[in-house]
Amino acid sequence: MSPSSPSSAATTPAAPRQWTVADFDFELPPDLIAQAPAAERSASRLLDAGPAGGDAAPVDRIFRELPHLLEPGDLLVFNDTQVIRARLYGAKDSGGAVEALVERVLAAADGAHSLEVWAHLRASKSPRAGQAVQFRNDAGESFRAEVLGRCGPENGLFHLRFPGDAFSLLERFGHVPLPPYITHADTAEDARRYQTVFARHPGAVAAPTAALHFDEALLAALDARGVQRAAVTLHVGAGTFQPVRAERLEDHRMHSEWFEVPQATVDAIHATRAAGGRIVAVGTTSLRALESAGRAAAQAGSDDPLLAGARETDIFITPGFEFRVVDRLVTNFHLPRSTLMMLVSAFAGCERIRQLYDHAIAQRYRFFSYGDAMLLSRR
Incomplete structure (x- = not known):
């Protein structure tokens, strides 16, 4: 069979599918x-x-x-x-409500308690660096977190500093971070x-x-x-x-x-x-x-x-x-x-x-x- 025969021509590999x-x-x-x-x-x-x-x-x-x-x-x-009990509810000093979802607790460089977190914040107006947010629990207790600025991918998160160990404060003040498609408020069973x-x-x-x-x-x-x-x-x-x-x-x-x-x-x-x-x-x-x-x-x-x-x-x-x-x-x-x-x-x-x-x-x-x-x- 001659090299120019169609049967012997090299086939072009199919292009990979472009998934959407x-x-x-x-x-x-x-x-x-x-x-x-x-x-x-x-x-x-x-x-x-x-x-x-x-x-x-x-x-x-x-x-x-x-x-x-x-x-x-x-x-x-x-x-x-x-x-972790990553969802927090509170307010800015101005009185505006804030809901936080902690995305990550940052490891302390010295191996001590972790004081800083990255969090998603929902508020009518985003807090600025240097402002504080007061988070509360159902027992009426509260703590103040300082906003250090924006951070994370595309600056979509807020860098917060807590006044004490973040894991302990989340356990005491936080709510179970149920997925958005679960419509009830978190319970002890959750x-x-x-x-x-x-x-x-x-x-x-x-x-x-x-x-x-x-x-x-x-x-x-x-x-x-x-x-x-x-x-x-x-x-x-x-x-x-x-x-x-x-x-x-x-x-x-x-x-x-x-x-x-x-x-x-x-x-x-x-x-x-x-x-x-x-x-x-x-x-x-x-x-x-x-x-x-x-x-x-x-x-x-x-x-x-x-x-x-x-x-x-x-x-x-x-x-x-x-x-x-x-x-x-x-x-x-x-x-x-x-x-x-x-x-x-x-x-x-x-x-x-x-x-x-x-x-x-x-x-x-x-x-x-x-x-x-x-x-x-x-x-």
């Missing part, structure tokens, strides 16, 4: 947005998507069946962050249920919601099954609820979050891989921490699949992302047009996720933070 936010939209009946958790943590429903690459109908299960869907030697990786049973490190302003389904009985059943456990810490920020405003995904700017992958978790992942087990991330926050550590290893030219340590991440996982660490994912159902909808589509495949969400809506699964969960395999 509309590709991750869907219609959700408002009554499927869970306003309260299930009566028992592990009594939530679990949509089992089946093995990777399959297109069989998903199986409707109860979350406490999870141990039977995993194999002995698999490794569950949890996010052990603790949700303080318990919008927190995982293994929360250890305070700093999150949103819960790692897939982990809310685990209770002590389920953890014991996983142990009995021979499923291993490890932890990462990622302090979930309020940016997790922010909509994607850019039409093209490549134009979206992700918020940054602090995370840590301990060396013990890296060692557990190595051991699991060597024994033929699977790495199962509990929630998108655990996945983002692990894959961020994987990206750090790749950028450092390391042969290891991931690097231990603490760092910031603004990883934006969209279709086409090359996963290095996670094999399976336990996750709740996410908002339309959200970065997390894009993440699960990258993980399990866009068409498969659309099928699963159609099924979940038809079967009236409960959505978002207090809702039900699904078990996905990497495509």
Whole structure:
């Protein structure tokens, strides 16, 4: 065949698809947005998507069946962050009402108590540097916070100095930072249920919601099954609820979050891989921490699949992302047009996720933070 024959001509690779936010939209009946958790943590429903690459109908299960869907030697990786009481109510000296949502408690340079925070402030007129805000609790107590100025991405946050340890003051004066789609005021029950049973490190302003389904009985059943456990810490920020405003995904700017992958978790992942087990991330926050550590290893030219340590991440996982660490994912159902909808589509495949969400809506699964969960395999 001659070199000029059409059959031997080189083919031009197809250009990668240009994804837009509309590709991750869907219609959700408002009554499927869970306003309260299930009566028992592990009594939530679990949509089992089946093995990777399959297109069989998903199986409707109860979350406490999870141990039977995993194999002995698999490794569950949890996010052990603790949700802080990050929402504060108060007033400026002028009398104008102020609502604050603390985004981050800043570590003190000398290792002493943390006095400074970054916060979102809602007020009829934004306070200026040097002004003070008086925050109050239901007992009539109050404290004054000094506004140091604006800070953070695009100057969208306020830098505040508290008169004492920030974590202690938030615990005493703050409210549970429920997501914007939960319409009731926070209660004592929310303080318990919008927190995982293994929360250890305070700093999150949103819960790692897939982990809310685990209770002590389920953890014991996983142990009995021979499923291993490890932890990462990622302090979930309020940016997790922010909509994607850019039409093209490549134009979206992700918020940054602090995370840590301990060396013990890296060692557990190595051991699991060597024994033929699977790495199962509990929630998108655990996945983002692990894959961020994987990206750090790749950028450092390391042969290891991931690097231990603490760092910031603004990883934006969209279709086409090359996963290095996670094999399976336990996750709740996410908002339309959200970065997390894009993440699960990258993980399990866009068409498969659309099928699963159609099924979940038809079967009236409960959505978002207090809702039900699904078990996905990497495509």
